[in-house]
Amino acid sequence: MEIIQQDARNIALSNLTLSTSQSPPVYNPTTVPINHHNRDSLHTNGNSVINNHTNNIKNDTNGHHNHVDEYQLRPFRNLPTKESVDIQFKDVTYTARVGFRKVKKEILHKVNGKFPGGQLIAIMGPSGAGKSTLLDVLSGYKKSNVNGAVYVNGRIRNADSFRKMTCYITQDDRLQLLLTVLENMRIAADLKLGVNTAYEKKESIIEDILTALGLYEHQMTLAGRLSGGQKKRLSIALELISNPTIMFLDEPTTGLDSFSCTQVVQLLKQLSEQGRTIICTIHQPSAKLFQQFDQVYVLAQGECLYQGSPNRLVQYLQSIDIPCPMYHNPADFVIELASAEYGEDKIQSMVLNMSNGECTDWFSDKSKVLKLEQLRIKYPIAKIENGSGNFHATSQFHQLKVLLRRGYIRSKRDTTLTHLRIASNVIVAVMLGLLFIKAGNEGSRVLDNYNLLFAILIHHKMSTMMLTILTFPTEMSVLIKEHFNRWYSLKVYYASVTIIELPVVTIACIMFTIIIYLLSAQPMEWNRFLMFLAISWLTVIIAQSLGLLIGAWFDVVNGTFIGPTMTVPMMMFAGFGVRLKDLPDYLKWGSHISYLRYGLEGYVGAIYGNRSTLDCEMKAYCHYRYPQKFLTEISMEGDKFWTDFYALFVTILLLRLACYYILRWKIMAVR
Numbered sequence: 197m198e199i200i201q202q203d204a205r206n207i208a209l210s211n212l213t214l215s216t217s218q219s220p221p222v223y224n225p226t227t228v229p230i231n232h233h234n235r236d237s238l239h240t241n242g243n244s245v246i247n248n249h250t251n252n253i254k255n256d257t258n259g260h261h262n263h264v265d266e267y268q269l270r271p272f273r274n275l276p277t278k279e280s281v282d283i284q285f286k287d288v289t290y291t292a293r294v295g296f297r298k299v300k301k302e303i304l305h306k307v308n309g310k311f312p313g314g315q316l317i318a319i320m321g322p323s324g325a326g327k328s329t330l331l332d333v334l335s336g337y338k339k340s341n342v343n344g345a346v347y348v349n350g351r352i353r354n355a356d357s358f359r360k361m362t363c364y365i366t367q368d369d370r371l372q373l374l375l376t377v378l379e380n381m382r383i384a385a386d387l388k389l390g391v392n393t394a395y396e397k398k399e400s401i402i403e404d405i406l407t408a409l410g411l412y413e414h415q416m417t418l419a420g421r422l423s424g425g426q427k428k429r430l431s432i433a434l435e436l437i438s439n440p441t442i443m444f445l446d447e448p449t450t451g452l453d454s455f456s457c458t459q460v461v462q463l464l465k466q467l468s469e470q471g472r473t474i475i476c477t478i479h480q481p482s483a484k485l486f487q488q489f490d491q492v493y494v495l496a497q498g499e500c501l502y503q504g505s506p507n508r509l510v511q512y513l514q515s516i517d518i519p520c521p522m523y524h525n526p527a528d529f530v531i532e533l534a535s536a537e538y539g540e541d542k543i544q545s546m547v548l549n550m551s552n553g554e555c556t557d558w559f560s561d562k563s564k565v566l567k568l569e570q571l572r573i574k575y576p577i578a579k580i581e582n583g584s585g586n587f588h589a590t591s592q593f594h595q596l597k598v599l600l601r602r603g604y605i606r607s608k609r610d611t612t613l614t615h616l617r618i619a620s621n622v623i624v625a626v627m628l629g630l631l632f633i634k635a636g637n638e639g640s641r642v643l644d645n646y647n648l649l650f651a652i653l654i655h656h657k658m659s660t661m662m663l664t665i666l667t668f669p670t671e672m673s674v675l676i677k678e679h680f681n682r683w684y685s686l687k688v689y690y691a692s693v694t695i696i697e698l699p700v701v702t703i704a705c706i707m708f709t710i711i712i713y714l715l716s717a718q719p720m721e722w723n724r725f726l727m728f729l730a731i732s733w734l735t736v737i738i739a740q741s742l743g744l745l746i747g748a749w750f751d752v753v754n755g756t757f758i759g760p761t762m763t764v765p766m767m768m769f770a771g772f773g774v775r776l777k778d779l780p781d782y783l784k785w786g787s788h789i790s791y792l793r794y795g796l797e798g799y800v801g802a803i804y805g806n807r808s809t810l811d812c813e814m815k816a817y818c819h820y821r822y823p824q825k826f827l828t829e830i831s832m833e834g835d836k837f838w839t840d841f842y843a844l845f846v847t848i849l850l851l852r853l854a855c856y857y858i859l860r861w862k863i864m865a866v867r
C-alpha cells in the first residue's frame with residue numbers, strides 16, 4: 197500500500213511539474229516509473245484517488261488535455277501558496293547554564309546565516325554541534341540566553357507575528373496516539389482554523405493534506421499504530437493545516453529507514469517549492485538525500501563550517517585545500533571534518549573561510565541572497581505585519597470545546613486511565629470490604645474500622661496520584677509542542693485537563709464508596725453516606741492535583757520517587773499512628789497542612805460523629821459501645837466535618853493554582 201501511495205504521489209507530482217512550466221521540475225518523469233505495470237497495480241487496488249491518477253495519465257496520453265486539467269490532482273490545492281519569507285541571522289550566541297552552579301557554557305558562537313525564502317535548508321553537523329539549539333533559536337522556541345539578531349524579511353523578528361507564520365515539528369512525534377489519523381487532523385483543524393471556516397473547507401484541506409502525504413489510506417488507523425515514517429508525516433500534516441510559511445523540523449529523518457527518509461525529504465522539498473521556507477536539522481544524510489536540499493548549513497562546535505549549495509560543497513573544499521576524496525559522499529566527508537577527524541585546524545580554517553556564516557559565495561544562485569536593506573524594500577511593512585489579531589486562531593471557549601472532545605475520545609479508549617482506574621477501584625473495594633466485613637457498626641471492631649478508614653484514604657491518595665504522575669509527563673511533551681504551535685492557550689488546556697478527568701474519577705470514587713460502604717456495613721444513613729463520599733471525592737481530587745503538580749514538575753522517574761516520599765509526612769501528621777495531641781509542639785504545624793488529617797477526621801466524623809451507641813453483637817466485651825469514648829481516645833471531635841470539608845476544598849484550590857503556575861513556569865523554562 198505504501199508503495200502504491202508513493203507511486204500515486206509521484207504521479208501527482210509529475211502532473212504538477214508538467215502543468216507548471218516555470219517551476220523547476222521536482223521529479224524527472226523519466227526517473228519516475230509511471231509504467232504499465234504500475235498503472236495496472238494501481239488499478240487493481242480499487243483506490244478511487246489513485247485510479248483518478250491513472251485515468252489522468254491515460255487521458256493525457258490520448259490527448260484529452262482539457263479533461264486532464266479538470267481532474268488533475270494538485271497536492272495542497274487547498275493550501276494557497278504564500279509569499280516566501282527570508283530569514284537571516286547575525287552574531288547569534290546561545291549560552292546555557294550548566295550544572296548545579298549554573299556555570300555559563302556558550303553553545304553557539306556568534307554564528308551568521310542567510311536562509312532565502314522558498315528553500316529547503318538543512319542544518320547539518322555531528323552530534324552536539326548545536327544544530328537543535330540553532331533551530332530552537334531561529335524558530336523562537338529558545339528565547340532566554342540568546343544574543344544576536346534574527347531578521348525576517350530584512351526586519352528584526354517580532355516574536356509574536358513570527359510565531360503566527362511558523363510551525364515547529366519536534367524530533368519525537370508528539371501525537372495523540374489514541375486518536376485516529378483523521379481524528380488527529382480534525383482536532384488540529386478545529387483548533388488551527390478559525391471557527392468561520394466551513395466544514396467542507398476543513399474537510400477538503402484535511403483530505404488534500406492526507407492524500408499528498410500518503411496518509412489518506414490510513415486515516416482510520418490509530419496514530420499509535422502508525423509506522424515511524426507515517427507518524428512523522430502525520431506530525432507534518434497536523435502543522436500543515438494552518439498553512440505555515442516557515443517550517444522548522446528537528447531531525448525529521450532520524451529513526452526512519454532510507455525509503456521513509458526519502459519520502460519525508462521529498463515531501464519537504466515539494467512544500468518548499470510552493471514558497472515555504474523549510475529549515476530542518478539532519479544528522480548525516482545519504483548522498484541522495486543531500487542533493488535534495490537547496491542549501492546546507494554545516495555546524496561544528498557551535499560555529500559555521502559551510503553555508504551554500506550542496507552541489508558546490510566539493511568545489512568549496514577544493515578551494516580551501518581540503519579536497520573531498522574521490523567516491524566519498526561529500527555529506528559524510530564534511531561531517532567527518534566537523535567531527536575533527538582530520539584535526540581541529542581544519543575546522544578553524546573552514547570557519548574562517550566562511551566568516552562563520554557571513555560568506556555567501558557558495559550559494560547556487562547568489563542573486564537570491566538579498567541584503568537586509570534590499571529585503572526591507574522588497575517586503576514593505578504592510579505586507580509582513582499581518583495582523584494584530586488574536587494570537588490563537590479560535591476563541592478560548594472553542595478551544596475548550598475541542599479539547600474536551602479530544603479528551604472524551606481518549607478517555608473512552610484509554611484502558612489505563614479509564615478502564616483500569618474503574619476496575620482497580622472495584623477490586624480494591626471488594627477486597628477491603630471483605631477484609632473488614634461488617635466492621636462499621638460493630639462496637640467491638642471500631643479499631644478495625646478505623647484502620648479501614650485510613651486504608652481507604654491511602655488507596656484514594658496513592659492510586660490516583662501515581663496514575664497521574666506516571667501519565668502526565670508524556671502529556672507535558674505534547675502540551676509543550678501544541679502550545680508553542682499556538683493550538684490553544686495554557687489556561688484552556690489546564691481547564692480541559694481539570695474537567696475531563698472529573699467524570700471518570702467521580703464514577704470510580706462512587707463505585708468504590710458504595711461497595712466498601714455496604715460490605716463493611718457502615719451506618720445506613722444517607723447523610724453519613726454522602727459525607728463519607730464527599731471526603732473520598734475531595735481526597736481523590738487532591739491526589740489528582742498533586743499528581744499533576746508532580747507530573748508537571750518532574751519526569752516519571754523522579755516523580756515516582758517524590759510522590760510517595762511526600763506522602764509519608766502527611767501520613768505522619770494525619771493522627772493515625774501518633775495521636776494529634778501527642779505530636780511534639782514543634783511538629784504541630786504539620787497536622788494543619790496534612791490533607792490526610794482532614795480526610796481521616798472527616799471520615800471519623802461521618803461514621804462516628806453524633807452517634808450515641810454502636811452494635812455489640814460479635815464479642816462479649818465491647819470496648820467502644822459509645823463512640824464518644826473512641827473519639828476521645830484518638831483525640832478527634834466528631835463534629836468537625838465541615839471544617840475538614842472546607843480545609844480539603846481550600847487544599848484543592850491551592851494545589852490547582854500551584855499546578856497551573858508550575859505548568860506555566862515549566863513551559864517557559866524549557867525555552
Ligand SMILES: Nc1ncnc2c1ncn2[C@@H]1O[C@H](COP(=O)(O)OP(=O)(O)OP(=O)(O)O)[C@@H](O)[C@H]1O
Pocket residue numbers: 292293294301303321322323324325326327328329330477479
Ligand atoms: N540547556 C542546555 N544546558 C546545557 N547544555 C546544553 C543545553 N542545550 C544544549 N546543550 C549542549 O549544547 C551542545 C549542542 O546541543 P544540541 O542539542 O544543539 O546538539 P545537536 O547538534 O542538535 O546534537 P544531536 O544531533 O545529538 O541532537 C551539546 O553539547 C549539548 O549538551
